[in-house]
Amino acid sequence: MFKSLIRLKNRIRIVFFVAVIFVSYFIMAFSYTQRADASGLFGVKLKGGAYFQHLSGSVSVGNSGGLLLPTTISPSDIGLQTSKTEPIGKIVLNILYSNRVSFSYVPYNYTGSKTLSESINFNGQAYNINTYVTSKLNLNSYKLFYTHNFSINRYAEIGLGVGVDVFTATVELDSQQYGNQSISVRAPIPLIGARLKISPASFLSFVGKLQGLTIGSKGYYYHFNLGVNVKPVQHLAVFAGYSYDNIHVNTSNVDGTITFKGPEVELRLKF
Numbered sequence: 249m250f251k252s253l254i255r256l257k258n259r260i261r262i263v264f265f266v267a268v269i270f271v272s273y274f275i276m277a278f279s280y281t282q283r284a285d286a287s288g289l290f291g292v293k294l295k296g297g298a299y300f301q302h303l304s305g306s307v308s309v310g311n312s313g314g315l316l317l318p319t320t321i322s323p324s325d326i327g328l329q330t331s332k333t334e335p336i337g338k339i340v341l342n343i344l345y346s347n348r349v350s351f352s353y354v355p356y357n358y359t360g361s362k363t364l365s366e367s368i369n370f371n372g373q374a375y376n377i378n379t380y381v382t383s384k385l386n387l388n389s390y391k392l393f394y395t396h397n398f399s400i401n402r403y404a405e406i407g408l409g410v411g412v413d414v415f416t417a418t419v420e421l422d423s424q425q426y427g428n429q430s431i432s433v434r435a436p437i438p439l440i441g442a443r444l445k446i447s448p449a450s451f452l453s454f455v456g457k458l459q460g461l462t463i464g465s466k467g468y469y470y471h472f473n474l475g476v477n478v479k480p481v482q483h484l485a486v487f488a489g490y491s492y493d494n495i496h497v498n499t500s501n502v503d504g505t506i507t508f509k510g511p512e513v514e515l516r517l518k519f
Contacts, residue, residue, distance in 0.1 A: 289343075289344060289345070290341075290342065290343055290344075291341070291342040291518060291519065292339070292340070292341060292342075292518070292519045293338075293339070293340040293342070293516055293517065293518050293519075294338075294339060294516070294517045294519075295336070295337070295338035295339075295340065295487075295514050295515070295516045295517075296335070296336065296337055296338070296514065296515055297335070297336045297487070297512060297513045297514030297515060298333050298334070298335060298336065298512065298513055299333070299334050299335075299336050299354060299491060299508075299510065299512045300331075300333050300510040300511050300512065301331065301332050301333070301334055301356065301508045301509070301510050302330060302331050302508070302509055302510045303323055303328070303329065303330050303331070303332070303356075303358060303385075303506065303507070303508055304322075304323070304330070304506070304507045304509075305322070305323070305504065305505050305506035305507050306320050306321060306322045306504060306505065306506075307320070307321060307419065307502065307503065307504025307505075307506065308320045308321070308502075308503050308504065309370050309371045309419055309429075309431050309501060309502055309504075310369060310370065310371050310372050310501055311372065311501050312501075312503070316369040316372055316373075316374060317369060318369050318370065318371070318501075318503075319367075319368040319369045319370065321368055321370070323358070323360075323385075325362075325364075325365075325366075325368065326360065326362055326364075326368070326381060326383040326421060327360035327361045327362025327381070327382075327383055328358045328359070328360040328383050328385060329358045329359065329360050331510075332356075332357070332358055334354065334355050334356060334357065335355070336352070336353075336354055336512060336514060337352065337353045337354075338350060338351065338352040338353075338514075339351050339352075346396055346397045346398070346399075347394070347395070347396055347397075348394070348395040348396075348397060348407065348409070349392075349393070349394050349395075350391075350392075350393050350395070351390075351391065351392050351393075352389070352390075352391045352393075353388070353389065353390055353391075354388075354389045354391075355386075355387070355388050355389075356385070356386075356387040356388070356389070356508055357385070357386050357387070357388075358384070358385040358386075359382070359383065359384050359385075360382070360383050360384075361380070361381065361382040361383065362380070362381060362383070363378060363379070363380045363381075364376070364377055364378060364379045364380075364381060365377065370421045370429055371421070371429040371430070371431050371501070372429070373421075373426055373427075373429045374426075375421065375423060375426055379423050379425055379426065380423060380424070381421055381422060381423045382421075382422045382423070383420065383421050383422075384418070384419070384420040384421075384422075384430075385417070385418075385419055385420075386417065386418045386420075387415060387416070387417040387418075387495075387506075388415070388416050388417075389413055389414075389415055389493075390413070390414045390415075390416075391411060391412070391413040391414075391439075392411050392412055392413075393409055393410070393411030393412075393439065393441065393459065394409050394410060394411060395407040395408065395409030395441070395443055396408060396409060397443075397445075403446060403447050403448060404444070404445065404446045404447070405444075405445050406442065406443065406444050406445075407442065407443035407444075407445070408441075408442055408443075409440070409441050409442075409443070410438070410439065410440055410441075411438070411439045411441070411459070412436055412437065412438050412439060413436070413437050413439055413459075413469055413471075414434070414435070414436045414437075415433070415434070415435045415436075415437065415469070415495065415497070416432070416433070416434050417432065417433045417434075417435070417497070417502075418430060418431070418432045418433075419431055419502065431500065431501060431502060432500075433497060433499060433500050433502050435466075435467055435497050435499065437461060437463060437467060437468070437469045438461050438463070439459045439460060439461050439469070440459070440460070440461055441457065441458055441459030441460070441471075442457070442458055443455070443456070443457045443458075444456045444457075450479075451478065451479045451480070452476070452477070452478055452479075453476070453477045453479075454475075454476055454477075455473075455474070455475055455476075455477055455487075455489070456473070456474045457471070457472070457473040457474075458470075458471070458472050458473075459471045460494075465498055466497075466498055466499055467495070467496050467497040467498055467499065468494075468495075468496045469493075469494070469495050469496075470492075470493070470494045471491070471492070471493050471494075472491070472492040473489055473490070473491045473492075473512075474489055474490055475487055475488055475489020475490065475512075476488055476489065477516070482518075483517060483518045483519065484515075484516070484517060484518075485515075485516040485518070486513070486514070486515060486516070487512075487513065487514040487515075487516055488511070488512075488513050488514075489511070489512055490509075490510070490511050490512070491508075491509065491510065491511075491512050492507070492508075492509045493507065493508040493509065494506075494507050495507075495508075
């Protein structure tokens, strides 16, 4: 008898808990009628901010079939910075409610200097130990991406899209003794991606984004971003999040994998 009463109480608690969930859901559904991203027939968003990058990875520059095999070097080997704050610029067009076209520009420009602690071969030139060198990595990303959004309910939407990211990169090493050696690479990488947006309130949303693609042995690019968007007034929003960019290129005598990651903040204006 006592066990039966306990089972009955447990069932009542479960039913009550489920009922509370359903009631809460319907209250939210009827009290909040705005779509997750009610952009209208046409809208423009301008975004600008800062990306607090941390650099890691390695790269070799030179012909692997030549007499001097290129040395695989990390940023610290040639004195490059490993942390840098770079600007972010984005333009987003919202068309016919569910279509989103974005263009973004992000620079990744690093410099440094160091007295080499070991000999390296860079672009066909040997740099001996104890050589003082200055180094430079200039990488720029120009990304164009189209997304079609699908509403899950009043609070969430998922977007699927395609695009292309064109990378231009220059790697340079200079010393008074051996002169200047540099090499430039231009790599357009097609992308596919998904975007999830959850808006529990009209002024608050959480956004996650994943983009990338692999092109055989020539390279790949993967971008991950997760953050929160707060809209204090109708046409102004502040975004804070974390980004991760992983780039691999194996072309034009450059073979390297570089990662940039760190927090970012943006100010967003909507028209």
